[in-house]
Amino acid sequence: DVQLQASGGGLVQPGGSLRLSCAASGFTLDYYNIGWFRQAPGKEREGISCHSRDGSTEYADSVKGRFTISRDDASNTVYLQMTNLKYEDTAVYYCAADFSLLCIAMVTTTPLGEHQYDYWGQGTQVTVSS
Numbered sequence: 001d002v003q004l005q006a007s008g009g010g011l012v013q014p015g016g017s018l019r020l021s022c023a024a025s026g027f028t029l030d031y032y033n034i035g036w037f038r039q040a041p042g043k044e045r046e047g048i049s050c051h052s053r054d055g056s057t058e059y060a061d062s063v064k065g066r067f068t069i070s071r072d073d074a075s076n077t078v079y080l081q082m083t084n085l086k087y088e089d090t091a092v093y094y095c096a097a098d099f100s101l102l103c104i105a106m107v108t109t110t111p112l113g114e115h116q117y118d119y120w121g122q123g124t125q126v127t128v129s130s
Helices: none
Strands: 002-005 011-014 018-025 033-039 046-051 058-059 067-071 077-082 093-096 125-127
Touching: 002 093, 018 033, 018 093, 018 125, 033 067, 033 077, 046 067, 058 067, 077 093
Parallel strands: 011 125
Antiparallel strands: 002 018, 018 077, 033 046, 033 093, 046 058, 067 077, 093 125
């Protein structure tokens, strides 16, 4: 199967940390630009981070300094390390891979629809609550 799978979400207290994983099967992630997106209840989806195939990274202002994206080629996985989590980080988090779309097109408050990416993973819920 060719698929992208996001995992690692959960319930965490404010100020806590979580690490999300975006694992690929059937294709190699390092050929693609990988984006992380999130959709909070009642809000539009937003792109929050991206790891380009050349190794550069992008972050939305809302997560800059708190989230770190990285890629592990051995496990064919992209990670999103989230620290100092806030209530407003509560959302369903998704990852996507695309060969052509640049990170600047992914890290935006108006990202493309999920069907416009080469690969789209199912969401993982992150809930920040005390």
